[in-house]
Amino acid sequence: MILKYxxxxxxxxxxxxxxxPNPALADSVAKAxxxxxxxxxPTLDTHLYRSF
Structure with missing residues (x-):
């Protein structure tokens, strides 16, 4: 058995x-x-594909 911590x-x-305190970093995080x-x-148009 392999355990990963x-x-x-x-x-x-x-x-x-x-x-x-870093206002530039805080603004960047808020924007992201x-x-x-x-x-x-994106949605997949299922009408274009056939299932096999």
């Missing part, structure tokens, strides 16, 4: 505290977060 994930706020929330996955 995966450390618990930290919250983003905990990670940012380690960097100290907004973009990810507004992004959508």
């Amino acid at each position: 995966t450390p618990p994930k930290k919250k983003l706020s905990e990670i940012l505290k380690e960097f100290g 977060s907004r973009e990810m929330r507004n992004a959508s996955m």
Whole structure:
């Protein structure tokens, strides 16, 4: 049996505290977060494909 240790994930706020106050980084993270929330996955037109 192979066991892999995966450390618990930290919250983003905990990670940012380690960097100290950095308005540019905070703005960049906020912008990326907004973009990810507004992004959508492309839909697949199933009428163009046949299943085998």
